Amino acid sequence: MVSNIIRAQKLTTGYEKFTVFSDLNTTIKAGQITTIIGPNGCGKSTLLKTIGRILKQQSGEVFLQEQDMKLISTKEIAKQLALLSQNPEAPLQLKVEELISYGRFPHRKNVGTLSSKDIEVIEWAMDITKTTAFRDREIAQLSGGQRQKVWLAMALAQETSILLLDEPTTYLDLAHQLEVLKIVERLNKEHHCTVIMVLHDINHAARFSHEIIAMKEGEIVTVGSPKEILAKDVLKQVFSIDARIMIDPENGAPVCFGYDTFLEQE
């Protein structure tokens, strides 16, 4: 049986007067990859940020292992949950390895130097993200894909069992998108990392997720397996598209291989 690692209860979040979603309930299962999809402005990033306490909810609770997150110290949360935001910008003169080492911040007690355990974890994070080769370079010298892998490595150095990723593949080319998602998949399979991410590409969502949360206009339309979500009626309801779906014979994942918008009168 899979237990719920995160549970949102009657969650309401917004910016000033504008409410993005209200009284939202959802659960995230431990050890799975859960992807949130939905049209622009549906509140998927806002939901992720609220779960990751980057945004403060106006009301409602987020429970981490059935404990109200408001009652856990932010440093304690940082040992269990890491969040990679959409367009992180580091000081450009920063060296790759230095940036990754900041992922150890929640684990370090004093100002002192890195412990052997810290160094071990940093090496592991660089190894798994294949960033070891440019560890000595400055952020300014890296391509978009390399930067994203470095940020991912920093989140991994945080050594958490939960990873929140906000559109980790945006602005990356096809190969880099897949590379990042394969790293995520490996983390989930080999290290039992619970992953919650926001993706725009529904085919990637279908291929890499155990469960998909489909959102529209601040509400969760439906939650289900990739096959349940990549269905004509669901995609019509969520994205207002007429999708053509088939099963990829290579990996059994449903694929949307073409789609059209509906005509006005429909």
Next chain:
Amino acid sequence: MCKSMINEIKKSKFVPILIIGTAPLFIVITIALSILYGTKDIDITTIWLAITQFDSGNVDHNIIMQSRLPRVFAALLVGAFLAISGAIMQGMTRNYLASPSIMGVTDGSAFVITICMIFYPDMSNFNLIIFSMVGSAVGAGIVFGFGSFMRNGLSPVRLAIIGTVIGTFLSSISAALATYFQISQNISFWYNAKIHKVDPDILLLAIPFGLVGLLLALYIAKSITILSLGEDISISLGQRTKWVKFISILIVICLTGTAVALVGKIGFVGLIIPHITRFIVGVDYRFVIPCSAIIGGVFLALCDVGSRFINFPFETPVGVVTSLIGVPFFLYLIRTRGGDSRA
């Protein structure tokens, strides 16, 4: 692999440790230069006698002990205070133009000092420092208040414009008030940064304030580095960002307020020194803060020495010297990093 990493970190720490280690030497040289060279030629034996066997009837002795020595210490302290303030502001806001003079902090101090001189003319030195800090808080509050109010107002160039506008506005009001209440003479000290007229008593009083600010700055330095990675990352790493920002603002108010109370408004030190320091030592604020303090102090003290010779034998306000160096640097920053939002 592990060894290469340790070597790398050692290498990156080498430069800042070198700067901190050799700082006493540079400070001593700066003090020596400042005592040796000035409008009046005073030979080394007289200087030595002034320090060891002070004779209050001797004019040369008085110049050394009442003017040259206090002013070099004032320049070292004020340079350090402004540089630390600038470094913290730039790291905290990730705004490469953030600095006490551009963001209206120093203007706020001078403004409140003006008001106090009008209504409370016999202020004690202690109160002067306190009110100057209040002024720093007022200036920063107005500028950042406007910045958060306006759309995209916290972007580097916009915030700099708001800061400059508010700063100019506050100075104009101060000037008008000073003229109306006929205290222009007294107040011009704070507007033209007459470092050579620094009062040795207030200098001694400023040291504890500076020390508190410096220690707090060193304590918060690591958190500033984390904050400089961006707000989201900072929260995700488990940092209490509001608390860190609160302490940071407190340090800026304490150090800038003290600096203005001591010698008045001095521009550009808080802007250019953190940039130069980061260029030399990198972006780890555990090193940026102490190294900024050292470089800022020595820089301002050397500017002060230079100010004695630009228009010899008359003293040029030290703010003129820092502006001569600072303005081209400021334009360079806007030109090269205008579209960039990071510090």
